[in-house]
Amino acid sequence: MRAIRVIGVGNPYRRDDGAGPAVIAGLRQRNLPSVELAECDGEPTRMIDLWSGADLAVVVDAVRSGAPPGTIHRRSLQHPGLGRVAGATSHAVDLGDAVALAAALDRLPTRMLLYLIEAGDTSAGVGLTPTVAAAVAELIEEIAEEVTWQATR
Amino acid sequence: MSHRNDRALTVGSLTRVEGEGAMHVRVVDGRVSDVRLQIYEPPRFFEGFLRRRGYTEPPDITARICGICPVAYQMSACLAIEDACGVRVDGPIADLRRLLYCGEWISSHALHIFLLHAPDFLGYPSVVELARDHRAIVERGLAIKKAGNAILETVGGRAIHPVNVRVGGFYRVPTRAEIAGLAAPVREALDAAIATVAWVAGFRFPDFEHDHELLALVEPGRYAVLDGALCTDRGLAFPVRSFEEHILEEQVPHSTALHASLAGRGRYLTGPLARYALSRAWLLPEAREAAEAAGLEPVCRNPFRSIVVRAVELVQALAEAIRLIDAYRPFTPAAVPVPARPAVGYGATEAPRGTLFHRYEIDENGSIVSARIVPPTSQNQAAIEDDLRRFVQDRLDLDDHRLTHECEQAIRNYDPCISCATHFLDLTVERT
Numbered sequence: 001m002r003a004i005r006v007i008g009v010g011n012p013y014r015r016d017d018g019a020g021p022a023v024i025a026g027l028r029q030r031n032l033p034s035v036e037l038a039e040c041d042g043e044p045t046r047m048i049d050l051w052s053g054a055d056l057a058v059v060v061d062a063v064r065s066g067a068p069p070g071t072i073h074r075r076s077l078q079h080p081g082l083g084r085v086a087g088a089t090s091h092a093v094d095l096g097d098a099v100a101l102a103a104a105l106d107r108l109p110t111r112m113l114l115y116l117i118e119a120g121d122t123s124a125g126v127g128l129t130p131t132v133a134a135a136v137a138e139l140i141e142e143i144a145e146e147v148t149w150q151a152t153r
Numbered sequence: 154m155s156h157r158n159d160r161a162l163t164v165g166s167l168t169r170v171e172g173e174g175a176m177h178v179r180v181v182d183g184r185v186s187d188v189r190l191q192i193y194e195p196p197r198f199f200e201g202f203l204r205r206r207g208y209t210e211p212p213d214i215t216a217r218i219c220g221i222c223p224v225a226y227q228m229s230a231c232l233a234i235e236d237a238c239g240v241r242v243d244g245p246i247a248d249l250r251r252l253l254y255c256g257e258w259i260s261s262h263a264l265h266i267f268l269l270h271a272p273d274f275l276g277y278p279s280v281v282e283l284a285r286d287h288r289a290i291v292e293r294g295l296a297i298k299k300a301g302n303a304i305l306e307t308v309g310g311r312a313i314h315p316v317n318v319r320v321g322g323f324y325r326v327p328t329r330a331e332i333a334g335l336a337a338p339v340r341e342a343l344d345a346a347i348a349t350v351a352w353v354a355g356f357r358f359p360d361f362e363h364d365h366e367l368l369a370l371v372e373p374g375r376y377a378v379l380d381g382a383l384c385t386d387r388g389l390a391f392p393v394r395s396f397e398e399h400i401l402e403e404q405v406p407h408s409t410a411l412h413a414s415l416a417g418r419g420r421y422l423t424g425p426l427a428r429y430a431l432s433r434a435w436l437l438p439e440a441r442e443a444a445e446a447a448g449l450e451p452v453c454r455n456p457f458r459s460i461v462v463r464a465v466e467l468v469q470a471l472a473e474a475i476r477l478i479d480a481y482r483p484f485t486p487a488a489v490p491v492p493a494r495p496a497v498g499y500g501a502t503e504a505p506r507g508t509l510f511h512r513y514e515i516d517e518n519g520s521i522v523s524a525r526i527v528p529p530t531s532q533n534q535a536a537i538e539d540d541l542r543r544f545v546q547d548r549l550d551l552d553d554h555r556l557t558h559e560c561e562q563a564i565r566n567y568d569p570c571i572s573c574a575t576h577f578l579d580l581t582v583e584r585t
Contacts, residue, residue, distance in 0.1 A: 105295075
């Protein structure tokens with residue numbers, strides 16, 4: 001059995017920053033067999049604990065790269081040979097640091113898929129903006145299909 | 154450079170601190186004329202939106218102020234509301250609260266020591282480069298932190314923003330087996346923490362001392378966390394309910410965080426250095442022995458050595474957690490009744506970064522009339538700015554790049570939580 005984990009990163013109380021947890025909530029309703037789902041605030045040691053030992057880790061996070069809100073960036077990180085990844089967090093260490101730290105400690109999953117949703121509004125409050133909510137709905141379908149296929153390989 | 158008349162050092166976005174902030178230092182004719190720790194996160198109005206909420210809601214609402222120290226917010230909130238309602242919670246509920254709080258200290262201190270602060274002393278830009286050269290050390294830090302997270306998850310329901318805390322106690326009491334499961338990782342983490350004290354004590358520290366008045370909760374007989382009176386190293390002592398008579402907050406133009414001072418006395422410092430100075434006598438033997446072996450003086454006034462004090466507190470929290478785990482027996486009820494009554498209540502606890510004060514006024518329907526929250530980082534702002542002023546003044550011969558880097562280090566000594574204070578950091582040094 002392949003260990004597959006999907007990790008939604010973000011803060012649902014900062015509107016579109018909650019995109020990652022919203023994807024996890026959607027996937028939870030699918031009752032996907034043999035897939036572990038987790039929400040995380042992005043704190044790197046927790047991220048590393050969540051993905052280490054996994055054959056496949058899928059990480060969903062909100063970003064601000066300047067692309068139009070709702071844009072989905074898809075990245076595949078094959079260990080080793082990782083590039084820098086910029087997250088939307090304002091915290092002490094971000095997703096890029098978590099990936100780099102895990103690489104230095106040899107605690108990356110065998111394979112990592114990153115889905116980064118461009119945020120529009122990250123002000124205080126709950127609820128996603130409509131364009132980000134649409135991107136979340138699209139990603140729930142896409143990730144459910146991906147992990148179901150990966151689990152049967 | 155060093156001989157220019159006008160010099161400005163700026164860090165636009167401070168790294169390895171929690172939240173968003175900046176630093177601006179101006180030097181005119183060889184004197185530091187202005188130091189501003191700029192906190193530009195928007196104010197979050199928590200005190201405003203607690204108004205008219207139910208009196209049982211603050212532990213869950215205020216936990217959201219910080220992802221690093223939610224337990225501190227929950228505990229100060231519970232104590233303040235219970236104080237208003239005339240209920241004192243002790244016995245096994247208080248012990249379980251203390252175990253949960255130990256989990257937060259362990260997790261927060263391990264994060265700061267290994268991931269945020271140690272790279273400064275070893276010449277690495279971040280923990281990533283540190284991990285490439287010293288993998289075992291960083292793994293040690295992660296294992297300690299994980300033990301703290303395990304306590305938070307088991308007692309608090311989950312590691313971030315625990316959900317098992319309520320006014321009067323807990324929603325669910327963990328089973329004996331659940332708590333016993335924490336013993337092995339916590340014991341291993343204690344050994345790792347004792348080794349950590351020796352490791353950080355061997356760092357090279359800049360020669361620098363502060364003279365801030367030190368303020369912390371003091372509970373004779375044990376290292377204060379959840380109880381006690383507020384005391385300073387200069388003899389001031391007052392109960393938690395008199396906090397607002399002794400601590401004044403004022404707005405400063407450059408920051409969205411309020412600056413605090415002791416009435417008639419001025420700036421002060423709260424946090425590990427203050428706690429250690431005031432409560433060292435009540436450290437558990439494991440922590441006291443580690444401090445002595447590391448050569449830590451009874452009062453440490455070098456903020457750069459706060460990493461050693463933090464490591465001693467890590468030992469303290471782990472040693473205490475082991476005692477609480479070994480003594481744990483499930484109990485009922487999980488919470489004591491706390492009926493609402495119209496009154497004002499006060500609560501203060503020792504968050505990892507220092508004293509966290511809450512005050513709530515409740516009406517006869519149990520609705521919150523007013524709320525006040527004073528987090529440690531805003532209390533420490535004046536002290537941090539004073540340190541920077543003196544620190545820069547003595548190091549004006551350094552070039553801007555080096556000086557700026559050392560200033561950032563000086564700020565990280567205090568493990569500032571800008572997210573909490575916003576009510577943090579980019580550095581600007583202007584030299585005229």
